[in-house]
Amino acid sequence: MRIDLITIFPEFFSVLDVSLLGKARQAELVQTRVHDLRDYAAFKADGSPDVHRTVDDAPFGGGAGMVMKPDVWGKAIDDVLEPGGVLVIPSPAGTLFTQALAADLATAPQLVFACGRYEGIDARVAEHYAAAGHRVLEVSLGDYVLNGGEVAAFAMTEAVTRLIPGFMGNAQSIVEESHADGLLEYPSYTRPATWRGHDVPDILLSGHHARIEEWRHEQQLQRTRTRRPDLLPPEG
Numbered sequence: 652m653r654i655d656l657i658t659i660f661p662e663f664f665s666v667l668d669v670s671l672l673g674k675a676r677q678a679e680l681v682q683t684r685v686h687d688l689r690d691y692a693a694f695k696a697d698g699s700p701d702v703h704r705t706v707d708d709a710p711f712g713g714g715a716g717m718v719m720k721p722d723v724w725g726k727a728i729d730d731v732l733e734p735g736g737v738l739v740i741p742s743p744a745g746t747l748f749t750q751a752l753a754a755d756l757a758t759a760p761q762l763v764f765a766c767g768r769y770e771g772i773d774a775r776v777a778e779h780y781a782a783a784g785h786r787v788l789e790v791s792l793g794d795y796v797l798n799g800g801e802v803a804a805f806a807m808t809e810a811v812t813r814l815i816p817g818f819m820g821n822a823q824s825i826v827e828e829s830h831a832d833g834l835l836e837y838p839s840y841t842r843p844a845t846w847r848g849h850d851v852p853d854i855l856l857s858g859h860h861a862r863i864e865e866w867r868h869e870q871q872l873q874r875t876r877t878r879r880p881d882l883l884p885p886e887g
């Protein structure tokens with residue numbers, strides 16, 4: 652898989668080379684490229700040089716803040732997005748990012764993250780590439796506003812790449828982790844068996860694997876009921 656990240660802060664993604672993702676890159680499972688949006692703002696729409704490499708302008712209809720220019724984004728995305736690639740726009744106005752969507756995106760040949768700043772990107776950009784037949788997703792990490800899409804893109808990149816076959820050392824750990832079966836993960840413990848007067852649940856020391864599995868599933872249900880009832884199936 653190729654992952655392209657378009658941003659006005661390319662240095663933000665330099666950490667990609669040292670993260671867990673770094674190992675996958677060496678294994679050629681994932682190629683990441685970072686693109687500076689301002690490289691596509693060197694010339695104005697009339698072809699004259701733009702020494703300021705402007706990427707934003709005032710919103711039509713008024714309102715606070717600035718909007719990112721469609722012509723600049725169009726040049727950048729034209730240069731990067733490949734046939735079959737998915738354009739992902741992190742946004743507070745997007746659909747919620749989930750483990751299921753991460754698994755879906757892990758099968759794409761390319762992801763292009765358009766990292767917006769200011770008040771966002773001119774809406775015609777998403778419209779244009781959808782009309783051109785590309786899969787375009789506006790995706791939210793949650794109900795809060797960030798200053799830019801970079802943090803969200805980084806989180807989504809990690810959530811997706813770790814699901815690429817051959818990336819995670821222990822495939823079983825992916826199957827067992829939170830949200831994989833729609834429920835939150837059970838609590839985990841390791842040595843020492845007693846720590847500051849707190850004991851590990853006896854069942855986990857019993858060696859009865861069937862009972863341990865049953866206990867863990869009950870813990871998952873209990874946790875999901877108390878912390879994330881929205882995840883429970885209707886019969887709950």
Ligand SMILES: COc1cc(COC(=O)c2cn[nH]c2)cc(-c2cccnc2)c1
Nearest residue numbers: 742743767770771791792796797799800
């Ligand atoms: C593409 O359009 C955007 C993108 C972002 C950055 O992403 C997030 O904040 C985010 C992504 N998942 N959850 C939150 C922020 C704004 C924005 C800023 C200020 C006021 N209104 C909107 C707009």
